[in-house]
Structures are given as structure tokens and as C-alpha cells.
Amino acid sequence: MNYRELLARFLPSQDDYKAEIFAIAGWLVWNRRNAIHFNRAVRPVDSICREAGSFLQEFLQARENEQSSSRPQVTQKWRPPAPNIYKINFDAVVFRASNLAGLGVIAPNLTYSFV
Incomplete structure (x- = not known):
């Protein structure tokens, strides 16, 4: 039996x-x-x-321990920020060769860009 035949016998098991x-x-x-x-x-x-059996048992035991010790998942739901509270995302870059910098800021309903 070659490897392909052996593989075909085990994988669809x-x-x-x-x-x-x-x-x-x-x-x-x-x-x-x-x-x-x-x-x-x-x-x-x-x-x-023997080693293959040991490795598999170790893996199954670790997986079982992980599943039994996992905490219940907390369901999170998005809420808009309170009035007068803004979430601001920003990014910046520095161009050393030209001695310039750039900054981009995004806020709800407002977009600013400074160079």
C-alpha cells in the first residue's frame, strides 16, 4: 500500500x-x-x-480544561455616546526628509485635516 492509499483509508474514517x-x-x-x-x-x-496517542491525549485534555474553565461570554451592545461627548479618531505622520508632518482627525459629523 502506498501513502496515498493509506491516507485515503484513514481520512474519511x-x-x-x-x-x-x-x-x-x-x-x-x-x-x-x-x-x-x-x-x-x-x-x-x-x-x-505511542507518542501519537500521548500527543492526542494531551491535546484533548488541554482542550477539555480550556472549555471547562472558560468564563461565560458577556454580550456587549453598542450605545451612542452621551450628549456633548465625542469619540475622536486620529492619525499622524512625520516626513523627515521634507521636515513636514500631517495630522488627520475624525469626529462625528466633522472632519478636520491639518498639514
């Missing part, structure tokens, strides 16, 4: 766990191949399946 283990094991094989290529320390081939 109804069992997500098998597909995830296969993807992680594929990454570990690729990572091992690169370690050999670049003369780095190499993990034994017979540890790949």
Missing part, C-alpha cells in the same frame, strides 16, 4: 480518533525524517504510535 492519530503519526514520521536529514537526535520508530 467515521472514527475521528483514528484519523487524528494517523495525522499525528504522519507528522512524527516527517519530523523523524527531518531529524535524520539534519543529523539531530532521532526518536525510535517503534515509539511513534
